[in-house]
Amino acid sequence: MDTPSPSTRVALITLDGIADGGFAETEAVIAGDAESLILYRQGEAVRAWLNICPHAGRRLDWAPGQFLKSREGLLVCAAHGASFELVQGECVGGPCRGEALRVVPVEVRDGQVWLAP
């Protein structure tokens, strides 16, 4: 029987559930594993990365869904302060400079955020 993967059918979050210019955290099944995701909204667009810092593998939020954003508009890892730009998720300062967060492709449809097929 051909059963579509549940991860592609379940919305991750509503677009309105993320403040414009802000972050949210949710879980999704990626390649069979439950993973924590960072979601970042900019207007009607949302980008997502695995919530795993390339420095020491820690989560980037200081409490679930609570992410730090610097005055320069960078995502800052709460563990040791690595900072990431919010287009590619590249680390531009701190202990893992030059590495990057792992992108998770998502799309916005019908006011909801979905894993991209």
Ligand code: FES
């Ligand atoms: S785990 Fe993120 S900066 Fe060390």
